[in-house]
Amino acid sequence: MKDVKFAITDIETTGNGIKGNRITEICVIVVQNGKVIDEYSSLVNPSQAIPLYIETLTGINDEMVFNAPQFSEIADEITKITKDCIFVAHNVNFDYNIIRAEFASLDRDFKRKRLCTVRLTKKLIPGLFSYSLGNICTSINIPHIDRHRAKGDCDATVTLFQRCISLDPEFEVINQLLNQKTAASYLPPNFKSSDFEKLPITTGVYFFKDKDGRPLYIGKAKNIKSRIKSHFQEKSNRKYKLMQETYSIDYELTGNELLALLRESELILKFFPKYNKAQKKVSRPYTLTSYHNQKGIEQFALHKNKIAPVSWMKFYTREEAIKFMEFLCEEFQLCPKYCGLQTGVKICDHYKITNCGGVCKGEVSKEEYNARVEKAIEYIERYDDSCLLLEKGRTREEKSFIYLNKGKYAGYGYIGPSDDFNHPEEFKNFLTPAKNSSYADRIVSRYLKIKRNFTKISLSNDEEEPEDLVEHTGIMGAGPHRNSTNRRSSCYENLQITRKIGLFSVH
Structure with missing residues (x-):
């Protein structure tokens, strides 16, 4: 394997995660037998404005890339220089997926074997405080000039890769990382593959956690390991950012999906994880109440935003509420007008309910009607048994x-x-x-x-x-x-x- 070529690559982008992100600068340095044998570097016109925060970080602005080639103009050069090479980068999935997306926009495919120097360094130089490129270079005295520019970062990555080769002369660790056939090849850069293999294949709740152990995302699954693997393989901007911030994954077994759903809901409302969208916004349910109107008739009403002194039950869609009120009317001969099914009418004329008994017409006394309502309320209360x-x-x-x-x-x-x-x-x-x-x-x-x-x-x-x-x-x-x-x-x-x-x- 000593004759294999490695294309160490670094890109700068417009900073939009993965989808919609465009390259503004690229550098590829080919290493074989530990020595640099080829190199390519260029600014790239992204055909869109560069955000101010990216300009501040990289120093690359719209004026600098105005006359630079578009990616379509350098695609052949990238294909040529990386051909028959193993694609290497620091946090390789980011650079690789962005470049693949650029090729895909041209209806072209780009496939290379990948090797991540974050994972490689963790294996060969364990125990560092941080494995970001800048912090690794500081920790092990690697020159890192012109940070956040493709050429400067690529040069530092080449030196880091050469240092790793010296620690792995038989390419045992490199071969191990290249030949991974499981989800380990998609793992977040800060997550250990050994921890992934320990994940259960049963039902429960799982937690993506940051470096301080705080939940970033909480989910439930029938098969925790399989579901987490699917997270690793998603290519959305949101999932990419989540993976970058994940340092550990924890779980809680429940044994069944009902309890997993309940625990997921409870834990999301407890921790409000950064990457959980659902359940953070609490929607108000429809509340079934009752009161005596001016005629002395016990009347049901549905409210969504009002606080009522009497609350019999709650519904989470209007359709559920209407169906139940129709059921009460038919079962206990109640009037649609006094059950919130019709408004603005003197006498009920419901398309479905025809057996109200005539309280709205004065054919039934309010005492008799209220007795029917009491039976309906007794029926409701039966369902509230513990x-x-x-x-x-x-x-x-x-x-x-x-x-x-x-x-x-x-x-x-x-x-x-x-x-x-x-x-x-x-x-x-x-x-x-x-x-x-x-x-x-x-x-x-x-x-x-x-x-x-x-x-x-x-x-x-x-x-x-x-x-x-x-x-x-x-x-x-x-x-x-x-x-x-x-x-x-x-x-x-x-x-x-x-x-x-x-x-x-x-x-």
Whole structure:
């Protein structure tokens, strides 16, 4: 391998990450057997304005590149000088992907084997405080003149590469890095490949962390290792910046996707990671309230931005709210006018609801109508019973539970087969409390609405079987908004009163 040519490359750009970034200067120095055998350097007209902060950093301005060749004019030269070479750069994926993008804009392909001097230096010169080019040069006394210019940085990288060759004369480490067939070839420059190999292939939450251990990005996955690998391979500007700032990756196993979603949501709201867009902006839900109007009729109303003294339940889309209110009207013979389904009318004339009973026409007394509303409210309150949702644990022998306190997510826990759990209240010995949020409500709502088979243990007292746990299976919701199309009878048809059971007798 000693006769192999290495094209050490450095570029300066307009500074727009990867996509949309254009080259303003390029330098390629070819090294063979440890010696420089060829060199090419040129300013490049990016065909777009150079931002002021880039001009301040590099000293390259629009005037300097005005008469410089465009990349299309030097593409052949770059192809020629790097042909049959291994492409080498400090943080190689950045330079390589920018150059590939320039070739792609010309409908041309550019493929070379890659070698990163950040990774190479970490292997051969471990323990440095920082592996940025400037700091490495300072640490090991490499001259670094004309920083943030392609020629100056390239010269320093060549010297660094030659130093690495002297430490790896048999090219053992270089061969190892070149022959990586896994995601290690896409790893962030500050992340260890050995740490990647230790990542689990099971369900949970993962954390990209900066050098101080602060979360930069939090995500969930059914297969943590596979999902993280996909992050490494994305080419967006945002992901590129995330990879540059990532120094470690941590994870938390959950055993099931429901708990992974809930933990992801909770942790994002706790840490507000820099690179998480979703869930940072809290949207207001639709709130179902009721009040006595001037006629003394108990009236339902939906509010999104108002604070009401009475709040029966929440919806996260207007469609869910309307469907549920239509259900209440049909089930309890309520009036669409007094359920927020029609406004500005004296007598209801709903396209779907035809059995309101005539309260809007004065054909039903307000006392009789309000009694119907009370029954509807009782129905709503039934869905706010506290319960445990049972799911898979982190191992085959373990089960997890999600605690809903009056229909709201309040925590989670894990139970092993040897743990004593025979009474409903004993779950608190295994509970990790958690804060509820609108996102958690949505996650639970979607789970109960879509999942066709799940296990639910009631924690509420039942008049007939006060000591029993109750098992629910099938499409059932912890609130009508979670299964708003079901009739009341269908909501209870799968209910089974079982003997006093522990978590491990529920299937």
